[in-house]
Amino acid sequence: xxxxxxxxxxxxxxxxxxxxxxxxxxxxxxxxxxxxxxxxxxxxxxxxxxxxxxxxxxxxxxxxxxxxxxxxxxxxxxxxxxxxxxxxxxxxxxxxxxxxxxxxxxxxxxxxxxxxxxxxxxxxxxxxxxxxxxxxxxxxxxxxxxxxxxxxxxxxxxxxxxxxxx
Numbered sequence: 001x002x003x004x005x006x007x008x009x010x011x012x013x014x015x016x017x018x019x020x021x022x023x024x025x026x027x028x029x030x031x032x033x034x035x036x037x038x039x040x041x042x043x044x045x046x047x048x049x050x051x052x053x054x055x056x057x058x059x060x061x062x063x064x065x066x067x068x069x070x071x072x073x074x075x076x077x078x079x080x081x082x083x084x085x086x087x088x089x090x091x092x093x094x095x096x097x098x099x100x101x102x103x104x105x106x107x108x109x110x111x112x113x114x115x116x117x118x119x120x121x122x123x124x125x126x127x128x129x130x131x132x133x134x135x136x137x138x139x140x141x142x143x144x145x146x147x148x149x150x151x152x153x154x155x156x157x158x159x160x161x162x163x164x165x166x
Contacts, residue, residue: 010134014141017094023149029083032146036090043068046086048075049113060085061127062092063110063117069093072113084143091142092126097135099124 024031037044042064049072059074073085099106109127110119 010138011141013095014091014138014145018142018145018149021146023146025150027083027147027150029086032087033090036094040069040093045070047072048082049073050075060089061109061125062089063114063122064093064124064126065121066123070114080147084147087143087146088139089126091139091146092135095135095138095142097126097139099126 021032022035033044033046045068047070059077061072063070063072071086071089073082073089077085106122106125107119109125110117110122
């Protein structure tokens with residue numbers, strides 16, 4: 001069992017990463033993605049998918065290939081939630097989390113969702129395996145902290161108005 005010291009180290013790793021990034025204010029996902037693209041050295045393609053049509057698929061996942069990175073997210077998500085999903089996946093990438101699927105799962109995911117993509121071109125797949133996993137908690141924290149860095153990112157949110165009275 002991981003103690004508080006281990007959790008604190010994981011949180012500090014996320015905070016340290018975010019301190020090296022420029023979070024656009026007002027929030028703009030495209031601007032943030034330009035920065036991440038430069039850091040990773042690969043083009044990032046965002047693809048909204050009708051996740052409800054694929055049973056058991058998480059609301060977001062990453063397919064990394066030699067030339068690009070595909071971030072797929074639930075097409076039915078609202079703007080804020082869609083950005084949060086994309087940021088969660090970016091957190092996995094920037095924190096260099098390991099491939100989270102077995103070989104058979106990777107091939108099946110690619111074949112179902114991207115029939116024109118060669119499954120052998122995929123270097124790494126990152127998708128939710130368990131919310132209790134440390135990598136998932138880190139990615140979720142990354143997304144939440146990035147969104148909170150921009151006060152205008154959530155200015156219209158009822159929760160934000162309740163918690164951060166201006």
